[in-house]
Amino acid sequence: MMAADRDAGAPLFQLEAWAGSRLSQVESALERWVTADASPGASHAAPAALVEAMRYAVLDGGKRLRPLLVLAAHEAVVADSRQGAEAALRAACAVELIHAYSLVHDDMPCMDNDVLRRGKPTVHVRFGEASALLAGDALQALAFELLTPDGEAVPALQQARLCSLLARAAGSAGMAGGQAIDLASVGHTLSEAELREMHLLKTGALLQGSVLMGAHCGTPDARALAALQDYGAAVGLAFQVVDDILDVIADSSTLGKTAGKDADNDKPTYVSLMGLERSQAYAQELLTLAQQALQRSGLANTLALAALADMVVNRAH
Amino acid sequence: MMAADRDAGAPLFQLEAWAGSRLSQVESALERWVTADASPGASHAAPAALVEAMRYAVLDGGKRLRPLLVLAAHEAVVADSRQGAEAALRAACAVELIHAYSLVHDDMPCMDNDVLRRGKPTVHVRFGEASALLAGDALQALAFELLTPDGEAVPALQQARLCSLLARAAGSAGMAGGQAIDLASVGHTLSEAELREMHLLKTGALLQGSVLMGAHCGTPDARALAALQDYGAAVGLAFQVVDDILDVIADSSTLGKTAGKDADNDKPTYVSLMGLERSQAYAQELLTLAQQALQRSGLANTLALAALADMVVNRAH
Numbered sequence: 001m002m003a004a005d006r007d008a009g010a011p012l013f014q015l016e017a018w019a020g021s022r023l024s025q026v027e028s029a030l031e032r033w034v035t036a037d038a039s040p041g042a043s044h045a046a047p048a049a050l051v052e053a054m055r056y057a058v059l060d061g062g063k064r065l066r067p068l069l070v071l072a073a074h075e076a077v078v079a080d081s082r083q084g085a086e087a088a089l090r091a092a093c094a095v096e097l098i099h100a101y102s103l104v105h106d107d108m109p110c111m112d113n114d115v116l117r118r119g120k121p122t123v124h125v126r127f128g129e130a131s132a133l134l135a136g137d138a139l140q141a142l143a144f145e146l147l148t149p150d151g152e153a154v155p156a157l158q159q160a161r162l163c164s165l166l167a168r169a170a171g172s173a174g175m176a177g178g179q180a181i182d183l184a185s186v187g188h189t190l191s192e193a194e195l196r197e198m199h200l201l202k203t204g205a206l207l208q209g210s211v212l213m214g215a216h217c218g219t220p221d222a223r224a225l226a227a228l229q230d231y232g233a234a235v236g237l238a239f240q241v242v243d244d245i246l247d248v249i250a251d252s253s254t255l256g257k258t259a260g261k262d263a264d265n266d267k268p269t270y271v272s273l274m275g276l277e278r279s280q281a282y283a284q285e286l287l288t289l290a291q292q293a294l295q296r297s298g299l300a301n302t303l304a305l306a307a308l309a310d311m312v313v314n315r316a317h
Numbered sequence: 318m319m320a321a322d323r324d325a326g327a328p329l330f331q332l333e334a335w336a337g338s339r340l341s342q343v344e345s346a347l348e349r350w351v352t353a354d355a356s357p358g359a360s361h362a363a364p365a366a367l368v369e370a371m372r373y374a375v376l377d378g379g380k381r382l383r384p385l386l387v388l389a390a391h392e393a394v395v396a397d398s399r400q401g402a403e404a405a406l407r408a409a410c411a412v413e414l415i416h417a418y419s420l421v422h423d424d425m426p427c428m429d430n431d432v433l434r435r436g437k438p439t440v441h442v443r444f445g446e447a448s449a450l451l452a453g454d455a456l457q458a459l460a461f462e463l464l465t466p467d468g469e470a471v472p473a474l475q476q477a478r479l480c481s482l483l484a485r486a487a488g489s490a491g492m493a494g495g496q497a498i499d500l501a502s503v504g505h506t507l508s509e510a511e512l513r514e515m516h517l518l519k520t521g522a523l524l525q526g527s528v529l530m531g532a533h534c535g536t537p538d539a540r541a542l543a544a545l546q547d548y549g550a551a552v553g554l555a556f557q558v559v560d561d562i563l564d565v566i567a568d569s570s571t572l573g574k575t576a577g578k579d580a581d582n583d584k585p586t587y588v589s590l591m592g593l594e595r596s597q598a599y600a601q602e603l604l605t606l607a608q609q610a611l612q613r614s615g616l617a618n619t620l621a622l623a624a625l626a627d628m629v630v631n632r633a634h
Contacts, residue, residue: 046489110446141488171458172363
């Protein structure tokens with residue numbers, strides 16, 4: 001599982017230990033920021049029922065892959081990880097809020113109509129459809145709120161850049177666009193190129209956006225930025241290929257969500273298009289592309305990014 | 318209808334002419350920016366079907382009150398209206414996108430289940446529920462995209478400030494929060510204070526946010542900013558009081574949406590709480606408060622803001 005396996009000469013990188021300490025920061029930040037009084041300067045408190053649904057959607061669940069990509073990319077580009085740390089933590093939470101809102105809306109009856117997520121009833125099952133709709137909407141707004149704190153903790157230039165990257169990753173030429181293609185594709189035959197385009201938007205844009213947001217919490221040079229962009233694209237696509245594989249080979253209790261749904265819904269997937277074996281080989285190719293991108297980045301500290309790419313491809317759920 | 322009526326000594330302000338020229342700018346900017354290739358730097362185009370639903374939701378409809386408030390506030394705080402003009406136009410479009418997305422989601426079956434909006438079938442009737450959900454989500458993201466253009470046209474400090482104001486106005490302690498209170502209030506008796514709080518969030522936050530965003534496209538002093546905040550709060554509340562009045566006294570063809578829905582849905586309104594006459598008097602009081610705020614702002618050029626407040630209170634639809 002460890003990326004260090006790929007190179008016996010590299011020092012062993014302990015992904016679990018690295019991720020554990022970052023995740024405890026992220027979890028406590030989300031706990032602190034997804035509350036009724038998120039903005040110190042706000043003149044009104046958020047209603048408790050709405051905040052409860054938002055917290056249910058966000059807290060205590062998920063692999064937090066996107067926040068880890070933000071933090072790993074940030075650590076890769078700065079000499080001292082305290083530099084830009086507040087921006088990186090906020091960016092890590094913001095991408096997770098966008099991810100969480102997309103799951104809430106995606107699970108709704110008019111979309112995937114899923115009742116199980118992370119082993120728990122989905123938000124609309126627990127709180128009703130209208131509350132799920134509003135909680136998702138409010139989570140998207142909160143993501144941008146987290147990126148634009150008052151005071152000096154995050155320079156304005158960084159705030160603006162992070163909002164720009166997140167808005168583009170989440171929007172019609174990113175995640176929401178990919179979901180729209182997905183929606184339109186049910187029951188249709190897609191070419192591999194079309195399937196790739198769909199996933200590059202639907203999942204890839206936010207994963208790549210996470211990497212770029214983390215990088216922009218430092219001041220990477222053009223070579224590093226281009227390499228991280230390629231890394232993010234490869235990891236984003238690999239994530240979806242592996243998701244399609246797991247939907248076929250894993251069971252619901254391992255996944256924490258309903259397995260086999262894609263086939264039931266007659267959705268095109270990598271497995272339906274290229275078969276299981278070729279999909280698995282493709283995932284490994286994408287992992288190689290991601291690792292090659294890191295090698296040409298010129299960055300010294302890419303072990304966490306490498307380990308995360310490895311984890312994405314070789315995960316069991 | 319003209320605000321100049323309130324003061325026979327002031328020069329006559331032609332709101333229609335002023336608004337007409339601003340609206341043609343806003344309409345053509347929305348036409349340009351709500352497209353498949355909104356971001357020049359984007360690596361992917363948005364899918365055409367999604368963009369079609371987004372354009373249907375935004376273009377060719379609505380009073381554009383929020384954009385006009387942005388532009389009027391901007392013109393009030395700058396000596397030369399070319400100063401900060403790009404930021405103001407982007408802010409004007411961004412608040413309209415947030416407003417448009419909220420209408421799309423609000424009309425959905427799980428919320429108000431409305432089939433008519435601005436005299437046309439609502440987005441979910443026309444495009445289906447899933448597309449309406451995604452179009453709303455993508456419009457929210459696009460609002461933040463518009464506020465964070467590449468290049469030098471809008472300084473980073475302004476981009477960050479505008480994103481911050483918009484996120485807070487749209488989120489759980491703003492518009493989405495107000496909608497959640499509204500949802501929870503159906504069939505319940507609210508006190509006047511509770512009804513006021515609901516509307517301050519649901520409609521007031523974005524109207525006030527529009528005024529503040531416009532102001533932050535210049536560099537207002539503290540006194541002007543405080544006065545504009547009060548003006549925005551009064552206009553925001555007045556808007557909702559008048560909405561409640563019109564829901565009772567106007568018919569659907571005048572409103573362009575289904576009239577009498579609040580009473581049918583057993584929703585608390587100002588009219589149900591304080592009666593028609595007291596509601597009308599309250600709207601006039603709020604207009605006076607708005608005009609007084611402008612007088613103490615110390616700003617020279619507040620005629621458009623004054624006329625917009627007057628229009629909000631004395632409109633027929």
